[in-house]
Amino acid sequence: MNILIRIYAIFSKELIQLKRDRMMFGMVVVIPLIQLMLFGFAINTNVRHIPVGVVDYSQTGLSRVLIQTISATQVVKFTEQYTTVQQAEAAIASAQIRAVLVIPKDVSQRVVRHRSIGSGSPASSDEETSRPIAQWVVDGSDTMISAAVKSLRNMPLAELLSKPVNRSTPTFEVTLLYNPEQRTAVNVVPGLVAIILTMTMIMFTSAAIVRESERGNLEMLITTPVRPLELMIGKIIPYIFIGALQVVIILGLGKAVFNVPINGSLWQLAAATLLFITASLSLGLVISTIASNQLQAMQMTLFVLLPSILLSGFMFPYEGMPEVAQYIAEALPATHFMRLIRGVVLRDVQIIHMTFDVYWLILFTFAGLTVASLRFKKSLD
C-alpha cells in the first residue's frame, strides 16, 4: 500500500513538472507532427522525375516521339540535349543528370523490327531483329535510381506506332497484398511510430532521471523511504501516457493525411505499443544510470536511435542486411516493434501470433529494469 502511495507521489510530482515545462510539452506534440509530415511526404521509394539527358543521333520524328513516350511514364524527365556521348557522360559526372538516353542513327529500322512491335515474333537468336532500339547510360552509384531506369527496359512501345502490342505472357503472376497501390507512406507511417517512440521515450526518461541527480534532488530523495524501483516506476508512468498520445497523433494524422488504413484492432495496437513503450523506457532507465548529466543521456539516446532508424527495417528491408547487422537489429527493440506495428496496422495480425517479437520485448523490458535498479542502488555508494 505504502509502495503505491509513494509511486503516486512521484507520479503526481512528475505531472506537475511536465505541465510547467512548456518546452517539453511542446516537444511531445511537435516532434511527431513535424516528423510525420516530413518523412511521410519526403520518403518515397517510387522514384519519379529523374533528370536525364538525351543524345539523339537519328534526329527523326520517330526519335522525338520515342522521347515523348518515355517522358509520359514520369519515371524520367528529359532536361538536357547533348551531341555526343562524351558530353553526356561529363554531365553525369558533374551530377547535372543521372542518366542519358542514346538513340542510334538507325532507330527507325530497329523499332520496326523490334519484337514488341513487329508483326511476328522473330527467333531470339536472330541478331538482326533482337537488337534493342536505344541505350541508357546510367549513374549506377545509387541503386534506387538505376533500378528505376532499369524498369524502363521492357516498357511497351505500342503507342509509338499506334499498333497493337505483341503481348507475351509473364512467367509469374504477382498479387500485391496490403498495399496494392505500392504507396510508400503505407509502410513509412507505421514505421515512424517506432522511430519517434524510440527517440522520445528513451530521451525523455533518461533525461528525466538524470535531471533528478543533476539538480541535486536525488540527494534528498535517497534519504526518504522512497526505493529506487518506486522512483523509477513513478517517473516513467507519465511517459507511457505521452507515448500513447504520440501514437494516436501519428496514426491519426497518417490516416487523415496519408490515408494509411488501420486494419488491425485497436486493442492489438495498444498492446503492441505498450510492450514497446515499456521496453524503450527501461532502456532509458539503464541509460539514466550510466549518464551523469542530461547531455550524456542525449548522446547515448542518439547512439541507440541511429541504428534503430537504419537497421530496424524502417528504411531498408531487414532481409537485405548481412547476418551480423541482422543480429544487431534483433537486439534493438525498435526492430521487433516495427514488425509488430506493421503487422497490426497493415495486415490485421494478432500479436500473439508473432510470439518471438512479443517475448523479446517483454524480456528486454525485464532485463532493462533489472539492470537499471541494480545499477541505481550502486550509484549512491
Added chain:
Amino acid sequence: MSQYVINASNLSRNFGDLKAIQNLDLKVEKGRIYGFLGPNGCGKTTAIRLLTGLLKPSSGAVQVLGFNLPEEAEKLRLLIGYMTQKFSLYADLTVKENLRFIAKIYCLSRRSQEKRIDELLHTYGLQQQKNQLAGSMSGGQKQRLGLSAAVLHKPELLFLDEPTSAVDPENRRDFWEQLFDLSEQGTSILVSTHYMDEAERCHKLAILENGIKRADGTPEELMQQMGAHVVEVSSLNLRQLKRQLVNLPDVITASQLGARLRVLVKKSIPDPLAFLSSQSGIEIEDTLSLVRPSLEDVFVTCTGAGRQ
C-alpha cells in the same frame, strides 16, 4: 534503547586511496544539538552520510536510534530527517507542492498532510510564499523550506549538513532559534558547520580534520582543555612581529585582529607573558595580556592548521 541516539565506534570509510573518515568514535545523547566543526573537505558530509546509512562504512560499527547500519538503514529512514547542504527540493514546484510531495512520500494521510503543512508554513514563516515556486525564493526562505521538509514527518533525529552556508546572519540566528525549539521538543540534532559562532551554540561538538576527530566535548570543556595559552599583543609593527613569532617552535600560530595580534603559545610554557616579552621585536611599550580562548583558538590548536 540506550541514552545515545548515535553510537559509532571505530568508523572508517575510504574512497579508493582517500581515507575520508578514520576511526571515528561518536556518542550523541538524546535531545541534544551535536556539532561537527571542520574545514571544507574534512569529511563532515561523509560522516553524516555514514550515520544516515547512505554510505556503507569500510569498517567499524554504527548504531543510530538503536538500528544497526547499514543493514537496517531502510527502517531508520522513517525516523530521521536530513537536510542537504545544497537546496535539494524541486525548484519548479511551489512551496506547498514540495511539502505535499514529501508528505506523500512519508505516507501521511490526506487530512494530517494538510494540517502538518499548514503548521510548518506557520512555524517557518512561509505562509506568504506557499504558492511561490521554490526556485524563485531567497536563500533564507529556501533554507526554511528545506528545514520544514526535513522535519515534516517529525523525525526523532535530524541531520543538517551545513544548513546555514548560504544565509545571512539574521536568518542564521532565527534558524538556530528554530533548532533550539526542535531540540526542546525532544528532537536530537546533528549539525555540521564551519562557522565558529554556530559551533559554539551546540551542546556538544566534535572537531574534524582530514577525516580524523581531533577533539570533542562541550564548547566550554574544549576551551578549558585547550593545549595553549592565548596572548593578545598590541604593537605597532604587527605584520613583521607576526612573521617573527610564528617561526618560534613554541608559538602555534598568530593571527591579526585589527590593531592586536592574537598569539597561541604552547601549554608547555609556564609563563607565556614572560616568554613573549623576552622575544626580540616586542617593545617595552607594547601591551601583552592573557585572554580567554575562543572556539577558533581551540579549532586552530586542535587541527594544527597554522596555515599562514
